Amino acid sequence: MKQTILVTGGAGFIGSRLVQKLSKNGFQVVVIDNLTSNLPFVQLPNVVNYNVDVRDFAALDEIIGECQPYCIVHLAAIHHVPTCEIERNYALDVNVIGTENLLLAMEKHRISKLVFASTGAVYSPDYPILNEGETPVDPFDNYSLSKFTNEKQIRFFQQRTTADVCIARLFNTIGANDPNAHLIPDILRQIDPEEPIASIKLGNIKSRRDYIHVEDTANLLMLMAISAPKKGLKVFNVCSSVEYSVEEIVQKIGVLMNKPITIDIDPEKVRKYDRISQFGNNQKVLSEFNTQIFFTIEDALKDILAKMYDLPVGL
């Protein structure tokens, strides 16, 4: 049996894929998740699941002390942007205090490898291409503020301990079974596959995003987690380096489903604070881990449609 990797948020949309990949590659996996996203734990022989809140320091202390993981991948967070605005205290409590608890428990038990899921949203919205180490960081909402704070907490932890830390700035990750009310689940929820045409309501349709399939995101996180220890802090964009507007995504879904889709603007859905673009450069992560992005946007959308409607999509 290979080493143990501990994944917080391991029952979630990205975490469950990561846990399956680690398990398949022979690692022992320990998951900490309080199941607030309503997705089930992954049940596999080499996966141990704990229904624990990351704000519970005593529980983290006990589990980490017991399993002595080679690496911790920290994904547990509140990350739905509107929820982070409406429930500001709660989001900061889970994201900031939960992260501090984890770092304290790591320090106490001398765990010296960490992969943290930050976000491309920490970058200033004023730059057309977002590069690690060059583009200024300037959070502009409560969610990105919490992740920016986490990055600072983790820098301080790394300086105190000289640990091996990867900060993974994830861009818009897409795939089937996303529990959060993100763009693609919202579009698909409004389309009846049996009807010849569709009319949907959306908010900011000009906004451009860099979409990456959840299998690609999980693959990159796994490569970071299982890499040989190298003291220091590295920041990586986790993105596809291709950008699409909301309108373009709707148009592609229409082509794949073979139906015209019209969009009405719903003022309720228009986000007051919304960056026009979030486009990352992924060269650093791909060359560091000698890998590639496997899913194009068409492959990703076909996969989502096939799993959602159980239909042979791919016209």
Ligand SMILES: NC(=O)c1ccc[n+]([C@@H]2O[C@H](COP(=O)([O-])OP(=O)(O)OC[C@H]3O[C@@H](n4cnc5c(N)ncnc54)[C@H](O)[C@@H]3O)[C@@H](O)[C@H]2O)c1
């Ligand atoms: N999905 C994306 O597009 C995206 C983009 C950028 C960053 N991220 C980050 O990646 C990570 C994983 O995101 P995801 O899309 O899988 O979201 P998700 O909501 O599916 O997963 C988060 C998991 O954390 C768990 N969790 C929440 N609060 C907890 C608590 N107090 N204690 C223990 N567990 C708790 C949830 O139950 C869930 O299983 C998050 O940190 C998120 O901010 C995601």
